[in-house]
Amino acid sequence: MQTSYSLNMDRGYAGMKVDMRDDTVESYVAYDEIGVGLAVVKQIGVDNAVRLPRGNRGTITFGGDLITDNVVNSSVNGVSAAAVTFATDHATTMAALAAAIQALAIVKTAAVTAARVITVTLEDGYTISALLATVTLGVSQTTATYAYTTIDDFSTMQAGIALHSHTIEQEDDGTVSYKATEVVNVLRKGIAYMVCEEAVSADDSVYVRYKAGTGTVIGAVRNDSDSSTCLAWANARFKETTTVAGIVAVEINLP
Numbered sequence: 705m706q707t708s709y710s711l712n713m714d715r716g717y718a719g720m721k722v723d724m725r726d727d728t729v730e731s732y733v734a735y736d737e738i739g740v741g742l743a744v745v746k747q748i749g750v751d752n753a754v755r756l757p758r759g760n761r762g763t764i765t766f767g768g769d770l771i772t773d774n775v776v777n778s779s780v781n782g783v784s785a786a787a788v789t790f791a792t793d794h795a796t797t798m799a800a801l802a803a804a805i806q807a808l809a810i811v812k813t814a815a816v817t818a819a820r821v822i823t824v825t826l827e828d829g830y831t832i833s834a835l836l837a838t839v840t841l842g843v844s845q846t847t848a849t850y851a852y853t854t855i856d857d858f859s860t861m862q863a864g865i866a867l868h869s870h871t872i873e874q875e876d877d878g879t880v881s882y883k884a885t886e887v888v889n890v891l892r893k894g895i896a897y898m899v900c901e902e903a904v905s906a907d908d909s910v911y912v913r914y915k916a917g918t919g920t921v922i923g924a925v926r927n928d929s930d931s932s933t934c935l936a937w938a939n940a941r942f943k944e945t946t947t948v949a950g951i952v953a954v955e956i957n958l959p
Contacts, residue, residue: 716897717741719868719880722943722953727894729867734888738866739881741899741951742923743912743937744890746862748855749876750829754863754888756923757935762832766820768846769794770839776801778826778837783808790842798822799836825855831915846914851932854914858937864890864958865898866923892958895943899924900952903945910940910954925954 716722718741735747735755747753770776774790778801781896785804787816792796798816805822806814810830817823826832832852839845867889872880901919908927913919919926926934927942936959945952 708724716951716953717868718897718899718951719866720897721867721891722897725894728892728958730864730890731887732862732890734739734882734884736884737881738888739899739921739923740866740868740872741897742866742921743858743925744859744864744866744880744897745856745858746886752830752862753803753892754866757854757858757912757914758831758856758922759852759854759933760826760828761855762824762835762850763817764822764824764835764837765818765851766837766839766846767849768844769820770797770846771844771868773842773844774838774845775841776841778805778835778839780805780808780811780826780835781833783810783831784845795819844892852915853932854935856914856935857959858912859939862890863908864892864956865896865954867891867896891956893956895953895955897951898954899926900949901926901928902949903947904942905945906942908942910937910942911935912937925952938946 734751734861744848746753747755749906775787780842788801802814802816802822812827813825823896835850837848848934876878904927912925913924913934917930917931939958940956943955946952
């Protein structure tokens with residue numbers, strides 16, 4: 705039984721508005737589950753729907769040209785594409801490899817975007833976890849490196865912070881989230897407490913997590929890219945300095 709009570713109130717909770725200034729809040733439909741106090745973006749191809757950001761784009765970069773007799777075996781998220789054998793020249797083979805990757809059901813587009821680079825974008829609803837391109841045969845074999853990013857845009861109107869609502873039932877573990885198809889209150893202009901992964905300064909830039917890295921809460925904020933797993937949010941700024949991870953006041957000003 706509780707026998708003592710603190711006279712000091714908590715300063716706030718994730719998804720809570722920080723003050724009573726004028727703000728802009730709009731209602732959207734949750735495309736999938738969304739925790740409060742996290743950044744959301746528009747679900748591509750679905751009107752009035754938002755979701756958490758996703759790592760849905762990646763690049764395959766070869767260190768050298770493909771040569772005669774090379775065979776390239778590639779995969780996306782462990783799903784193998786058809787093997788491609790060198791034909792005519794490096795550029796022609798790269799185009800054939802991009803076409804083989806794009807033929808995968810989870811891939812929206814795969815295109816040669818530089819002489820030795822293929823950019824892969826997944827269909828809506830998927831996250832890139834692993835790209836692979838292995839070169840065999842021929843008198844030598846170049847190797848590939850991989851980078852991951854997102855096509856999500858935090859500067860658009862249909863983006864913002866998922867606000868807390870007392871109509872949402874709290875889970876047994878204390879979390880509060882909107883379920884898929886529920887109406888989400890999204891702050892587009894104003895200040896709210898967001899889930900923050902680390903201590904930050906009011907002078908720091910704001911980054912949003914779109915892919916698991918040091919942190920695992922997609923949509924949370926921090927002050928660096930964390931090895932390209934977080935994306936800069938130009939329309940947001942920290943309104944306070946904190947000494948630990950937890951929540952932080954963030955101001956946003958979207959069009």
